[in-house]
Amino acid sequence: GAVVSQHPSWVICKSGTSVKIECRSLDFQATTMFWYRQFPKQSLMLMATSNEGSKATYEQGVEKDKFLINHASLTLSTLTVTSAHPEDSSFYICSASLAAGPNQPQHFGDGTRLSIL
């Protein structure tokens, strides 16, 4: 159990393009999902917390108008990188917890490697 699927795994596109990344919990419902960004040889940095049926909570320094998050169902959250530029190139990973409540393990998707030319 606790499988998190992320799609696509690779994206290469031109500067100015908007890119949508999907994160799905395949065998459980996730009221909360998390989006992280990871630059090469660096740690995972939390970008935002995605809450089903309500607005996402963004971390300081993350532009909410650039990184649009939608969590319309209990099994799907999407991250859209709008008007992407080369500096947005990174590894984007989502995670979700199997159970509600605190202190629950987070399970990660396979990640999306985004390259903006």
Add this chain to the structure above:
Amino acid sequence: GENVEQHPSTLSVQEGDSAVIKCTYSDSASNYFPWYKQELGKRPQLIIDIRSNVGEKKDQRIAVTLNKTAKHFSLHITETQPEDSAVYFCAASEGSARQLTFGSGTQLTVLP
């Protein structure tokens, strides 16, 4: 907010030896401490976690210890094998918030 420091950044050990990675955290309210293993280009995988009501947890060759007073926790891998080579991340979470704050990672290399 929470700040997690992790060291060493790189660690090389001979196959069969033990490896120890240490983390410290700043928020005394943090009460959940997972460890993740990440191979190159892949997802982080949870390998062990510990909650603040216990001081030590073991799962086969992997163990984690927690010292809440000193606000540090450590990962211990015994009888290391080449397939243990990866980047290991510690993390901390203040339970009600659920977000994880990650350490900077340790590149472990197990030499055959």
